[in-house]
Amino acid sequence: MPFTLATWNINSVRLRAGLVERLLTEEAPDVLCLQECKCPVDKIPAEQFAALGYPHLVARGQKGYNGVAILSKLPLEEVDGRDLVQLGHARHVAAKLPNGVTVHNFYVPAGGDEPDREKNVKFGQKLDYLTEMRDWFAAERPERAILVGDLNIAPREDDVWDHKKMVKIVSHTPVEVDHLTAVQEAGGWVDVTRKDIPEGLLYSWWSYRAKDWDAADKGRRLDHVWATPDIADAAHSSRILRPVRGWDTPSKPSDHAPVFATFDL
């Protein structure tokens, strides 16, 4: 049975519950992974999503910051929710689908502005977070698993609007890309989005600060869908729903667009 999965940094699930509802109604993914819910788990409008055919929810939350959730049409068995680097942040939750596929949903630390761990603690925490991800997946090599989320790194030159301008900007520095690659190699993760769309500029995030995000198009691909090699071949139809970045009703948009993939499993 094929199933469709999406990942979306929602930047407050309460403020944008109406946009989530719109995505669920118009696109009907079987599983939707959210990041930056920005609220405790009991404040997620779960009943609203249940009424749309998404009765299953696993989440980690905290007041004001971070927060990850998996909404599903299919039953979810909660597997895990790890506090890597012991930051006390709600940045990971994992659940298992009835077909035995484990879904990891991550919100990797953004890392602040200065790409130097001596001057910027947050940058060091970002690198350490990625190192702990690497060590985890090296120790327990995942099988039949999908990893999605806002990884806050745009690894490829064609994942950013201007590679030369971005190479010293947090999210695209070589040290971050190296750390992300190490996570990928440790788990054997396949970048499903780039498997399906190997060529060309591809973005999932555009800053709020641009006057006209669509015309300026200074985007980055920060949001990812990965899969283990045993199921990566089952993935197809990857897509980033750029128009969603412009949805301004019933609330203002998130600065991220959702990333989709379908798996024939």
Add this chain to the structure above:
DNA sequence: ATGGTCGTAAGACGA
């Protein structure tokens, strides 16, 4: 080189 915009939650802080 700087400032530009958001969300949370009540003044910054994080992105």
